[in-house]
Amino acid sequence: MKPEVFSFCRVASTGSFRMLVAIPAFFMLGSPALAVIVDNSTLDVDSTVPATDYLVRNNGVLNLTRASTQNLNVVSGSTLNINGATVNAEPGIEGISISDSRGTLVQANVTSDWIGMMVNRSFSSTQGSTVTATDSQFRGGEAGIQITALSHLTLIGSEVTGQAAGSVGLNMIGGEVHATDGTRISGERAGVRMVNDSSVSGSSNTLVLDGASVEGRNGPAIEVARGANVSIEVLNNSTLQGSADQLLVVQEASTAAVTVGSSTLNGNFAVTGSSTADFIFDRGHMTGDVLVEDGSTASVTLQNQSQFTGSLDKVAGVNINDNSNWTLTGDDSVGAMRMEAGRVTFGAAQEPATYYRLTIGSLAGTGTFEMKGDFASGESDFLNVLGQSEGQFDLAVKASGLDALSPQQLTLVRTGTTDGANFALAGDQRVDVGTWSYGLASREIEGGAKEWFLDPTTEVISPGARSVLALFNTAPTVWYGELSSLRSRMGELRFNGGQSGGWIRTYGNKYNVADGSGVGYQQSQQGLSLGADARVGESQVLVGVLAGTSESDLDLNRGTSGTVKSYYVGPYVTWLDSDSGYYFDGVLKFNRFRNESKVRLSDGSRTKGDYDNWGMGGSAEFGRHIKLADGYFVEPFTQLSAVQIQGKRYTLNNDMQADGDRMRSLLGKAGATFGRNFGFGNGAVAQPYVRAAIAHEFASNNEVKVNNNVFNNDLSGSRAEFGAGVAVAMSAQWQVHADFDYAKGEHIEQPWGANVGVRYSW
Numbered sequence: 001m002k003p004e005v006f007s008f009c010r011v012a013s014t015g016s017f018r019m020l021v022a023i024p025a026f027f028m029l030g031s032p033a034l035a036v037i038v039d040n041s042t043l044d045v046d047s048t049v050p051a052t053d054y055l056v057r058n059n060g061v062l063n064l065t066r067a068s069t070q071n072l073n074v075v076s077g078s079t080l081n082i083n084g085a086t087v088n089a090e091p092g093i094e095g096i097s098i099s100d101s102r103g104t105l106v107q108a109n110v111t112s113d114w115i116g117m118m119v120n121r122s123f124s125s126t127q128g129s130t131v132t133a134t135d136s137q138f139r140g141g142e143a144g145i146q147i148t149a150l151s152h153l154t155l156i157g158s159e160v161t162g163q164a165a166g167s168v169g170l171n172m173i174g175g176e177v178h179a180t181d182g183t184r185i186s187g188e189r190a191g192v193r194m195v196n197d198s199s200v201s202g203s204s205n206t207l208v209l210d211g212a213s214v215e216g217r218n219g220p221a222i223e224v225a226r227g228a229n230v231s232i233e234v235l236n237n238s239t240l241q242g243s244a245d246q247l248l249v250v251q252e253a254s255t256a257a258v259t260v261g262s263s264t265l266n267g268n269f270a271v272t273g274s275s276t277a278d279f280i281f282d283r284g285h286m287t288g289d290v291l292v293e294d295g296s297t298a299s300v301t302l303q304n305q306s307q308f309t310g311s312l313d314k315v316a317g318v319n320i321n322d323n324s325n326w327t328l329t330g331d332d333s334v335g336a337m338r339m340e341a342g343r344v345t346f347g348a349a350q351e352p353a354t355y356y357r358l359t360i361g362s363l364a365g366t367g368t369f370e371m372k373g374d375f376a377s378g379e380s381d382f383l384n385v386l387g388q389s390e391g392q393f394d395l396a397v398k399a400s401g402l403d404a405l406s407p408q409q410l411t412l413v414r415t416g417t418t419d420g421a422n423f424a425l426a427g428d429q430r431v432d433v434g435t436w437s438y439g440l441a442s443r444e445i446e447g448g449a450k451e452w453f454l455d456p457t458t459e460v461i462s463p464g465a466r467s468v469l470a471l472f473n474t475a476p477t478v479w480y481g482e483l484s485s486l487r488s489r490m491g492e493l494r495f496n497g498g499q500s501g502g503w504i505r506t507y508g509n510k511y512n513v514a515d516g517s518g519v520g521y522q523q524s525q526q527g528l529s530l531g532a533d534a535r536v537g538e539s540q541v542l543v544g545v546l547a548g549t550s551e552s553d554l555d556l557n558r559g560t561s562g563t564v565k566s567y568y569v570g571p572y573v574t575w576l577d578s579d580s581g582y583y584f585d586g587v588l589k590f591n592r593f594r595n596e597s598k599v600r601l602s603d604g605s606r607t608k609g610d611y612d613n614w615g616m617g618g619s620a621e622f623g624r625h626i627k628l629a630d631g632y633f634v635e636p637f638t639q640l641s642a643v644q645i646q647g648k649r650y651t652l653n654n655d656m657q658a659d660g661d662r663m664r665s666l667l668g669k670a671g672a673t674f675g676r677n678f679g680f681g682n683g684a685v686a687q688p689y690v691r692a693a694i695a696h697e698f699a700s701n702n703e704v705k706v707n708n709n710v711f712n713n714d715l716s717g718s719r720a721e722f723g724a725g726v727a728v729a730m731s732a733q734w735q736v737h738a739d740f741d742y743a744k745g746e747h748i749e750q751p752w753g754a755n756v757g758v759r760y761s762w
Helices: 463-482 486-490
Strands: 004-008 011-014 017-020 024-027 036-039 042-045 054-057 061-069 072-074 079-088 096-099 102-112 115-120 130-134 137-140 143-148 152-156 159-162 168-173 175-180 184-187 190-195 205-210 213-216 222-224 229-235 239-242 246-250 255-261 264-266 268-271 276-282 285-287 290-292 297-303 307-309 317-321 325-328 332-346 357-371 382-385 389-397 410-415 422-425 431-433 436-445 449-461 501-513 521-535 541-555 561-576 582-600 606-624 632-645 648-651 657-660 663-676 678-681 684-697 703-706 709-712 717-729 734-745 748-761
Touching (some): 036 042, 061 072, 072 079, 079 096, 096 102, 143 175, 168 175, 168 213, 213 222, 246 255, 268 297, 297 307, 463 606, 463 703
Parallel strands (some): 079 102, 096 115, 159 184, 175 205, 205 229, 246 268, 307 325, 317 332, 325 332, 332 357, 389 422
Antiparallel strands (some): 115 137, 137 143, 184 190, 239 246, 684 717
């Protein structure tokens, strides 16, 4: 009988790997000992049928269900359906060959010492084969699977393995392969090898990995060679793994368009031998290098929040868009760079103080360069744009808690022209370096170039230093806010002749401290006090004890804040002479302060610090209640208060050092209260009043050191105080009061203060 060509099934040796060539293979159709022939018919085979070879031709259909076979050859428009089958090929022959036909394989287990499965076309055919393999395994000595031009292969949850030395998992001579749902492809020389099918011009050579993995055990994960023009997509958590971190090699004058989408890669891409590659990262992440050999060309695009960490040295074009980021790991040089809301970071955050230089041929667009510098050494990251530049770019310079030893200009950027791109500091237009913050300046230099640098002559107090000064400054206003006069602490004792009793009050205060005191901030305080007192014998002297707590929030703007939690206790004594109207009120108060600061730095990072300290102070108030006609009264008074707050040394977690001396305050006050009593019967009396006073702070030397820079928290000076309120005796036992205050001075303004209390006498 005349022999018949039914598939590509011979190889020619080409170095360490044998390539498919168009040498006809002959099958003796008249020999039943060699194969079962399915010719334009349908054959069902199950586990009861002994293993043998099958030839399916002329639109024939072979259905294998839990069967065992040897070689399977499917040609000329035929169909192979597998639902559980084991194929053990004879030596030197492919396990399954599908040519100009179709295959649907489920749980196929194919083993060959040559090629596990071929998905191809006849030599002169203009159409290939289409195969879908699900939950299947293909093992071949030289290739797990081979596909040629015009063919389509879909792998779902399958495993493709090249087993021998020099093998590949998937050998693509053109065609399209979609590997999905956990498919694993591996080979010794490469996981996937992509070359051209020289007999078909212009056909696609496409590999799509969608939740799949590719491994080259002794070479790259993917190898593109022999002038191939390929498209590669690495999508949805797909992975590549190669020896010596080789993920992809494009060589021998080949061209590759590569997309990494929603996947994370660790390793290198190499473009060699006069090849060209375009890499697009779309929500992709990669740590590694793009290595471009002289004579080859590559471009890289990062979009949709992609992240690339590594070298792009000699890459001709770099595009960074849509909040994507390139992190340098060394000095680098690229051709044209365009940024649209992109970011370039000079070194990873966890790296020590290592500085990098980035050289760019041209620059355009908008974006941010994240840099760092050391005023003490004069070292910094450096951006050098050799040619034209245009657009607006921010410099996000890393903040530090340490001061510069000898501040000097830090040049960060140089452009080749004076009329190109513009650069500004990100955020608040400042860089925090220890105690001080610095601004950016520019200058033209020789050769028509321009430089941007940090200028130490622009220094202002940094947010970290401001928080330190504010916390040390706040303790006296906290202490005074908790302290209250006789009237606001206990209502109006004169209603019942100074009987023993207990009381409780809640209060709130707002303070604005001006920049003239060294640092400006706003303080909001709220708290609660309670106490009890007893009359001493038949005298008009009351002795008592008070206790309470308050919390003050500091707002220093720019996202910097502080909190002071205070706990206090102390004795007090009050004397009232009902005949003359004279009175004396003395308080001794002991405080424990819990201080915390939270600082937002110029680079958007945060630092914090905390410490505990103690305070002790006292207040003495002397005055006289003078009754006037028609229930009116006037009450002149003087008050002297003094407090001392324990000094403290502490460190913010960005290494900023804070050291405050003992904080002292000596406050004198003189004023008068004017009011009237209104009776409502049944012993009820209301006493509205207004108050005015002048207060003067005598303490002026309260030093604070920030990184050994000395500041004086000086709150000395005078201020006017005004108040109004009402005290009400509802019965012989119950009295209530409400009091409101306002104060204005050179350094401190109290926009409002309020307290409400109640007293019960027994």
